[in-house]
Each structure stands twice: as C-alpha cells, then as structure tokens.
Amino acid sequence: MKFAAPQPIRQPLEQRDKSKHCAYHRDYGHMTNDCRSLRRKVENMLLRGELADYLTTKEYVKPRETNPWSVDGNQVKVIHAIHGRSEDDQESDEVYRSRLRITHKLRLSSVNTIVSRSINIRFGDGDLSIVQLSHEDPLVISLLVVNCMIKRVLIDPWSSANIIAKTVFEQLEIPSLSVRPTFSPLMGFDGTKVDPLGVIDLSVTAAKRTLKENFVLTEIHPSYNLIMGRGWIHRMNGVSSTLHQVMRCLSPDGKEVIDLRGDQVAAKEYYMLTQNEAKKAEDEAEAKKPTEESLEAVEVILGDPRKITYMGSSPIAEEKEALIKVIRRNADAFA
Missing domain, CATH: 2.40.70.10 (Acid Proteases)
Structure with a gap:
C-alpha cells in the first residue's frame, strides 16, 4: 500500500538524530514506529474503512479519550x-x-x-x-x-x-x-x-x-x-x-x-x-458604518441638461417629488 508524500519534517536537519530513520517521511529524525504523522494517517484511514481488509474485526472504533489528570490516583x-x-x-x-x-x-x-x-x-x-x-x-x-x-x-x-x-x-x-x-x-x-x-x-x-x-x-x-x-x-x-x-x-x-x-x-x-x-x-463595526449614499442628478430647469444639481437617492417618492418642485421654483438660486 502506498501513501501520499507527507509534509516534510520541519525540525532543522542539524538538530535531528541521524541514527533514526522514518520510512514514511523518508528522512532522518525519528523512527517509523514513533511517527505521529503516520499514526494519524493510519487512524484516519481506519475510520474511513480503507483498511478493513487488514483488521481482524471489520469495524474500527477510535479509542475514547480519557482524562489524564489525577491527584493521588x-x-x-x-x-x-x-x-x-x-x-x-x-x-x-x-x-x-x-x-x-x-x-x-x-x-x-x-x-x-x-x-x-x-x-x-x-x-x-x-x-x-x-x-x-x-x-x-x-x-x-x-x-x-x-x-x-x-x-x-x-x-x-x-x-x-x-x-x-x-x-x-x-x-x-x-x-x-x-x-x-x-x-x-x-x-x-x-x-x-x-x-x-x-x-x-x-x-x-x-x-x-x-x-x-x-x-x-x-x-x-x-x-x-x-x-x-x-x-x-x-x-x-x-x-x-x-x-x-x-x-x-x-x-x-x-x-x-x-x-x-x-x-x-x-x-x-x-x-x-x-x-x-x-x-x-x-x-x-464596519457593517454599522453608514453606507455612502448614492447621488441622483436633477434638472434644475426641466429639459435643460446643462443646469443640474444632485440630491440623495434615499428620500421616499413623495418627499423626492416635493424637493424637486422646490428646486425648480428656486431655479435662480442654482444658476
């Protein structure tokens, strides 16, 4: 059975024990039997049922974790x-x-x-x-x-x-x-x-x-x-x-x-x-910030696109219409 290549050993090479070799990592630093990465890999495969043919019983149950803390037993x-x-x-x-x-x-x-x-x-x-x-x-x-x-x-x-x-x-x-x-x-x-x-x-x-x-x-x-x-x-x-x-x-x-x-x-x-x-x-906090209101162009003199002003797009329809009428009645102020 072949395994996908694991992540390389992170410990610097000069700090590793070169008398120990891991066949899973294909590198030095620890023994294969002590390889935690391999142990987790095998356990995950057992849980997924991928190694059922290698078990004496066909169902693998992960050992329950126990409380390791004790005082005087x-x-x-x-x-x-x-x-x-x-x-x-x-x-x-x-x-x-x-x-x-x-x-x-x-x-x-x-x-x-x-x-x-x-x-x-x-x-x-x-x-x-x-x-x-x-x-x-x-x-x-x-x-x-x-x-x-x-x-x-x-x-x-x-x-x-x-x-x-x-x-x-x-x-x-x-x-x-x-x-x-x-x-x-x-x-x-x-x-x-x-x-x-x-x-x-x-x-x-x-x-x-x-x-x-x-x-x-x-x-x-x-x-x-x-x-x-x-x-x-x-x-x-x-x-x-x-x-x-x-x-x-x-x-x-x-x-x-x-x-x-x-x-x-x-x-x-x-x-x-x-x-x-x-x-x-x-x-x-960002979601609570007021969003930048979009502006809508309004013709101060109806039909004359050269004379426009801008108003916010948030007012409701009735208020918006009333504001536009005020603007056009006072068109001179926007000249």
Missing part, C-alpha cells in the same frame, strides 16, 4: 478554555481543524516533569529541541487549583497579581462568601483601571508544592483562564522562559529541578481565536 475536574467559537461562526469545523493541524503535530505534554540535575536553574539548546521555533508564544501551562485542573494558565512575570475571572471562579464551585472585598483597582499598562469584584485565597499545586495564593477576582472577559504573577513564580523558586517554553522550579528540598512545561498548541489556539474574534468585531 483520583481524577480531577478539568476546566478548559473560557473562549470558544460562537455558534454563528461561519468557519467550518474541517477548515478550523486544518488550520490547527500544524500546531497539533507539535503538541507537548503539559504534565509536570521532574528533571534530575544540579540545583542550578539554567536553560540550554537541549530545551529548544522540543519547542517549535521560531515562535513568539507566551508561556501557557495547566495548574491544579483547589480540586480542578485549569487549562490555559498564563505565566506572567510582569504581573504583580494573580488574576482569576468570574467565569472560571464559578466553575470551581466555591461559596461566594469566601470572596473578600477590596478597594484596590487593577492598573493596566496604559493606566486603565479595572475595579475587581474582590479577592480570594485558593490553593495551587505544582512542582511538589501546594501554596495558598491570593487571587484578584474580576468580571472582565478573560484572555486566559488564570494569570499567575511574579509573586507566585518567586514563591515557587521558579524561573520562566517563554523562549524555552518552560517554568523551571527548585523542589521544596532544593535537591532537584521540576519543569512546568508550556503548551504551544494552547497558546496558538488562543491566538487564532482572538484573531477571529478581532476580525469579527471589526467586520461588525
């Missing part, structure tokens, strides 16, 4: 993105999936990983081998907050506060009585003030630590589900790098380094969603 609730395409979005699912295909090829596990190394926190070229380059992606991770795994959490060392949107807070199912009032507004870089709904303490678990963190609760439409500021980064003994797409933390005993990996796919998906929303808002 117990699965936890997962809060995904607040954003989503609106129901009246005209872009088809197939078009949307095709636009995201390249980023899904590069999805990394966002589960925390423990790296045994010296206690010095550093970044090197080895960290870039699992990052799509070049990129301008923010560092977006997943965090266990209270008893929920929250996706699309922005690590922002420029923010002095941890921020949670009301829509996310409601999904945590915490009594609103836990929220304390505050009179300190959030300040944007442009000086814009946002009055928060209050503040609340929530437990955040990552890198073998559970910290009680103070969050500012806002009612604004969130860009991300959570924003974790520099105070939390410092209390985690962590250093974040958007280039390397990782927040690297010392363990509580200081004997190992624990990585909180970024999810470039989540970052790119959000970027595409915001681009779509911005374009939609722009189109709506």
